Amino acid sequence: MISRTRPPGRTRLRTLTISGTAAIVAALVVSLLPNLAQAAETTLGAAAAQSGRYFGAAVAANKLSDSAYTTILNREFNAVTPENEMKIDATEPQQNNFTFSNADRIVNHALSRGWKVRGHTLAWYSQQPGWMQSMEGTALRNAMLNHINRVAGYYRGKIYSWDVVNEAFEDGNSGARRNSNLQRTGNDWIEAAFRAADAADPDAKLCYNDYNTDNWTWAKTQAVYNMVRDFKSRGVPIDCVGFQSHFNPNSPYNSNYRTTLSSFAALGVDVQITELDIEGSGTTQANTYRNVVNDCLAVARCNGLTVWGVRDCDSWRSSGTPLLFECNGTKKAAYTATLEALNSTGPGPTPTPTTPTPTPTTPPGSASEIVGAQSGRCIDVPNASRTNGTRVQLYDCNRQTNQSWTYTSGKQLQVYGSMCLDAAGSGNGAAVQIYSCHSQTNQQWNINSNGTITGVQSGRCLDVWSTTNGAQVQLYDCNGQANQQFRLASLT
Numbered sequence: 001m002i003s004r005t006r007p008p009g010r011t012r013l014r015t016l017t018i019s020g021t022a023a024i025v026a027a028l029v030v031s032l033l034p035n036l037a038q039a040a041e042t043t044l045g046a047a048a049a050q051s052g053r054y055f056g057a058a059v060a061a062n063k064l065s066d067s068a069y070t071t072i073l074n075r076e077f078n079a080v081t082p083e084n085e086m087k088i089d090a091t092e093p094q095q096n097n098f099t100f101s102n103a104d105r106i107v108n109h110a111l112s113r114g115w116k117v118r119g120h121t122l123a124w125y126s127q128q129p130g131w132m133q134s135m136e137g138t139a140l141r142n143a144m145l146n147h148i149n150r151v152a153g154y155y156r157g158k159i160y161s162w163d164v165v166n167e168a169f170e171d172g173n174s175g176a177r178r179n180s181n182l183q184r185t186g187n188d189w190i191e192a193a194f195r196a197a198d199a200a201d202p203d204a205k206l207c208y209n210d211y212n213t214d215n216w217t218w219a220k221t222q223a224v225y226n227m228v229r230d231f232k233s234r235g236v237p238i239d240c241v242g243f244q245s246h247f248n249p250n251s252p253y254n255s256n257y258r259t260t261l262s263s264f265a266a267l268g269v270d271v272q273i274t275e276l277d278i279e280g281s282g283t284t285q286a287n288t289y290r291n292v293v294n295d296c297l298a299v300a301r302c303n304g305l306t307v308w309g310v311r312d313c314d315s316w317r318s319s320g321t322p323l324l325f326e327c328n329g330t331k332k333a334a335y336t337a338t339l340e341a342l343n344s345t346g347p348g349p350t351p352t353p354t355t356p357t358p359t360p361t362t363p364p365g366s367a368s369e370i371v372g373a374q375s376g377r378c379i380d381v382p383n384a385s386r387t388n389g390t391r392v393q394l395y396d397c398n399r400q401t402n403q404s405w406t407y408t409s410g411k412q413l414q415v416y417g418s419m420c421l422d423a424a425g426s427g428n429g430a431a432v433q434i435y436s437c438h439s440q441t442n443q444q445w446n447i448n449s450n451g452t453i454t455g456v457q458s459g460r461c462l463d464v465w466s467t468t469n470g471a472q473v474q475l476y477d478c479n480g481q482a483n484q485q486f487r488l489a490s491l492t
């Protein structure tokens, strides 16, 4: 903000010094002061708006009649997310019987004040109404599509961004999809949900939203990243990724968060911090809030932040005092740090990201050789065998069909068109072989931007124990060493 107010000041000073008396200069300095002082905004929403971002809160409809609550909400925020009122159990309590009254109270409160609304959420394994919980298969797939069509259709034109799908991936090292009734309708349920949402509300930004996806090195983060990259490469209508960012000792903030945000943004999606809360207190908590805000500000496509509640006692995790206001409404140190960080950008364009983004790996669909970083040799099917169970090895690269692998959108590494790279087990030392392709997770692989290839079922890395011709390929715990680094080099 200072750089914008200064240049006119400097020009005027130069002209005036010719006749300048100390009094004139002093008067001028005084006249400039209010400009400088004005630049620091005094509320979260206004401070975020200086760089074109929003600052939102999760809101509970039943609290809109609490004036202590709405005083803070109306003063500080310019976006809302209904905390529970748009979930499936709230909007479709009986099949095909839709109720929007509580969600409408929040939406109307926001829209009448010119705020943004984040819709949360259209497809999720949790908070399903009873009738949906007991559904499977085609009936469930159709019920999900109908729900999306009806709810997103009802709010068409009013929602800034929709969390179309929430929490579809497993925690831990597997990088797998979360097992749920929705997942069991078929792996394409997520893209089906996005296509339905796009048809129902073409102008809303359509987001995938999840937690434990903040740390760039976590398998879950990489799994979501690979899905988004795949969606973008195939034209599935996804516009943004929501990072819930519930930080606590089990899922702490990590300084690679900025890399996570900028890496996703580099795929061509917006990123939003959607459910921020940081357990703790005092300076430590304040500094983490500051870091999170600065990370968002550093990424041009990070277009807003939402905290998951207003005061600590509004929080779903109130014992962790994770929010910006005390229960009595007092601003916490975390509030001050957040406001200061938002004000630090001032008006004007957002700086371009400074963090390096990982080099995207080969997009799905084209044939590549898989080259070991340590050996320079390729993953090879010995003797061009087509027998199920033939174990793969390293061999001098030769560009032949027995070294030609196609990474599919289903995460398979196909060879000869019909056979797949297959893990014969999931433990350390499990053989990696070829086998007729099927849809199970022992034939699914994540090609990670850190150069490893991990099995979806095992979470373990492709590994070789030597660099020579004939060295066998196995699964092993990822160790960050060069014998687990591979590069897909396009053969086309």
Ligand code: XIL
Residues within 6 Å of the ligand: 083, 084, 166, 244, 275, 316
């Ligand atoms: C939480 C709400 O805050 C609670 O009131 C409710 O009991 C459970 O859900 N991830 C999400 C949110 O996407 O919908 C969850 O909200 C918190 C975790």
